[in-house]
Amino acid sequence: MGERKLEDGRQSHMKHPSIKDPAILIVILFLAAVGAIIGVQLITSLGISANTSIVGAVFAMILARIPLRQLIKFRSIHSQNLVQTAISAATFGAASSLILPIGIPYVLGMEQLIIPLFIGVILAMFVDALLLYKFFDTKVFPAKEAWPPGIATAEAIKAGDEGGKRAKYLLSGIGIGIVGSIFKIPMSAFGVAFIGNIWALSMFGIGLLVSSYSPAVFGLNLDDYYVPHGFMIGAGVVALVQVLVLIFKKNKQSSKKEEVYQVKSTKEIGQGFGYGFVAYATISIIMAAAGGLYTHMSPVMMIGFILFAAIAAFAHELIVGIAAMHAGWFPAFAVALITLIIGILIGFPIEALAMLAGFSACTGVAFADMGYDLKTGFMLRGNGKDPHFEKEGRRHQLFAAIVGFSVAAVIVLFTFHHYFSQGLVPPINHVYAATIQSGVSSDIAVHLMLWAIPGGLLQLVGGSSKQLGILFSTGLLLTNALAGWAVLIGIIIRIIVLKYAPKQEQNMTIMAAGIIAGDAIYSFLSSIVKIGK
Numbered sequence: 001m002g003e004r005k006l007e008d009g010r011q012s013h014m015k016h017p018s019i020k021d022p023a024i025l026i027v028i029l030f031l032a033a034v035g036a037i038i039g040v041q042l043i044t045s046l047g048i049s050a051n052t053s054i055v056g057a058v059f060a061m062i063l064a065r066i067p068l069r070q071l072i073k074f075r076s077i078h079s080q081n082l083v084q085t086a087i088s089a090a091t092f093g094a095a096s097s098l099i100l101p102i103g104i105p106y107v108l109g110m111e112q113l114i115i116p117l118f119i120g121v122i123l124a125m126f127v128d129a130l131l132l133y134k135f136f137d138t139k140v141f142p143a144k145e146a147w148p149p150g151i152a153t154a155e156a157i158k159a160g161d162e163g164g165k166r167a168k169y170l171l172s173g174i175g176i177g178i179v180g181s182i183f184k185i186p187m188s189a190f191g192v193a194f195i196g197n198i199w200a201l202s203m204f205g206i207g208l209l210v211s212s213y214s215p216a217v218f219g220l221n222l223d224d225y226y227v228p229h230g231f232m233i234g235a236g237v238v239a240l241v242q243v244l245v246l247i248f249k250k251n252k253q254s255s256k257k258e259e260v261y262q263v264k265s266t267k268e269i270g271q272g273f274g275y276g277f278v279a280y281a282t283i284s285i286i287m288a289a290a291g292g293l294y295t296h297m298s299p300v301m302m303i304g305f306i307l308f309a310a311i312a313a314f315a316h317e318l319i320v321g322i323a324a325m326h327a328g329w330f331p332a333f334a335v336a337l338i339t340l341i342i343g344i345l346i347g348f349p350i351e352a353l354a355m356l357a358g359f360s361a362c363t364g365v366a367f368a369d370m371g372y373d374l375k376t377g378f379m380l381r382g383n384g385k386d387p388h389f390e391k392e393g394r395r396h397q398l399f400a401a402i403v404g405f406s407v408a409a410v411i412v413l414f415t416f417h418h419y420f421s422q423g424l425v426p427p428i429n430h431v432y433a434a435t436i437q438s439g440v441s442s443d444i445a446v447h448l449m450l451w452a453i454p455g456g457l458l459q460l461v462g463g464s465s466k467q468l469g470i471l472f473s474t475g476l477l478l479t480n481a482l483a484g485w486a487v488l489i490g491i492i493i494r495i496i497v498l499k500y501a502p503k504q505e506q507n508m509t510i511m512a513a514g515i516i517a518g519d520a521i522y523s524f525l526s527s528i529v530k531i532g533k
Contacts, residue, residue: 016392017079019086019399023070027063027083028400031056032090032407039095039408040415042527044103044424049095050527051520053153053372056087061160077161077380078393082400084153085373089129089366089404090411095426096332096365097125097405098412099419101358103429106420108354108436114416116290117355120283121362122409127279128317128366129405133398134272136374139246140464141325143378146196148188148328148516150375155513157380169507173514174521181522189483191515192328193490194508199466200326201487203458207475208484226444228476229338230451232331235459235469236319237452242464243318247273273314280310280363287355296349305352312339312356313363320364321371322467323474328516330368333428334477336360340432341448344440357432370401 019025035052043049060083064074073079101121105113137143159170173191180187193201214222222228247270284306288294294302316335323330339360343353374394378384381393419425459469475484490512497508 014389016389016396017073017076017082018396019082019403021073023073024079024082025403027060027074028086028403029407031059031083031087032404033411035087035091035404036094036408036411037415038528039091039093040099040412040419041531043095043100043426044419045531046527047427048523048527049092050524051088051149052091052524053084053088053149053376054156054517054520055524056084057081057153057157057160059083059087061157075161077157078377078396080157080160081373081377081380081393082396084157084376085397086400086404086407088369088373089401090408092365092369093125093405093408094412097121097128097362098408099416100333100426100429101362102412102416103420103425104358104361104432105354107425107429107433108350110351110354113291113351113354116287117358118413118416119290120287120355120359123283123286124280124313124359124362125366125405125409126402127276127283128363129370129398129401131272131276131317132321132367132370132374133394134275135269135321136371136394137378137384138269140243140269141321141371143375143384145325146192146328147325147371147375148192148195148513149520150372151195151379151509152191152513152516152520153372154376154379155510156517157376159510165507166510169510170514170517173511173516174518175514176511177515177518177520178522179518180515181519181526184482186480186483186486187519188328188516189480190486190490191512191519193487194494194512195516196326196328197466198491198494199462199468200471202491203462203466203468203472204327204329204475205484205487205491207472208478208480208487209475211476211479212481212484222476225451226341226447227451228334228473229341230448231455231458231469231476232319232335232338232473233342233448234452234455234457235473236315236335238456238459239322239464239467239470240315240318242459243269246464276314276317277310280313281306284309284359287359288352291351291355293349293352293355296351301348304346305348305356308343308346309356309359312342312360315339316360317364317367319470321367322470324368324371326467326471327474328372329474329478329483330364331474331477332364332368333361335364337432337435340435341440341444344436345445350436353436357436361428361432366405370398373397373401 039049057080060074060080063071098121102114102118135141155170159167177187211222319335320330320332340357343356377393377397381390384390455469455473458472462468497504
């Protein structure tokens, strides 16, 4: 098609599809509603949230083949990008950003806090998406990094548009991904090994294996000593410092280079941090006021809660975003548990802890999902060759995501009572509730501080480019031996291919994207079947 083969890769004379187009908007609204319903159903019944980006892209491709004038526009890969962005936002938003957090006060028997928390997490979800939009394609979250699910979706859309050799490798990968998933092999982890940063992914795989085999090899469960949690605290603190250094580092040469090659400069990060902190602090105030937390805390404790919630939201967002960018997996719920444990150690009352747990669990998910979708769009628009067209397309993606998130909010508002009344609550909520009710001892604080030291050192040694500490801690928190082996075996194969057949690197990447897509498709379809049963 003409949009793919333009002189110098420039597309400025093209007009990017928009959700203002009635046909595109109707399809987006319909798929967003379907995605939100699926997301809520999966998270409450199975405890998982499916990646529906590929599903949305495939649906748009099917529409493009229907011989109706209004549907011809879906032949555009950019229209397909808007569709997959919306359904992905609606699915993750409804499941992980909305219904999961408000299930925490319900499990604790504090139904009066559900609506105040619901208002807070809706606002936080939109702030999450806006901040990723602000941070994307900066030094902290470069567009050139992996964002593996985003690559998988982009390659699927490209293969559907171009066919030929690309489609052959993608379909082969999808077949491998589906077959492997049938045998319970985490194929997304295997596929990610061919795409992400080798150093970061190696630490991710090692972390998965260490956490899985520690009970058998060393005779101890790392969770009992809060080793994963301490590692992540240390790595997260150092990562935050590394980001601040990037923001305030005075390097004129670097800044000029960014202005040329990136749509956004590092200045955007500083602005984002300022706006984001104010936004999260404001949301914390709104939740505290609406939930009546001021009746349970002194003015000093209230100020402490507001500041801690805002800082925790930022730290959580940073950690989840880095893990998602490099590995395509992120420990959102585990990191929220860390925030909760620290809140208990500080001494916040139970009502404040319920709100804090929900607020922390919400932040980061929409941030990561937005990163995946913008990566897809970035690839489809020519990897930034035309800054003007890239900026325009990214803005339209943001609008599509906002529609998806809005639909998710409406769906959850009208369905959460129905699910909760039947006992359908995300399983992780019971973990948060049990932690709040049981409390934590001073021994746990010692363990956290002790293990934070090696976590911080590992992150410091790897630097901001390799993110060794964050990814190793992510592996420790997730605990999945098969995924660990899949990642490390994939990395070994990748190194061999790069050494002996470097010309096959692009084909290897396309096939890896297919493997991730195949795993996502199988996971989605098998989940739907389980719900049906």
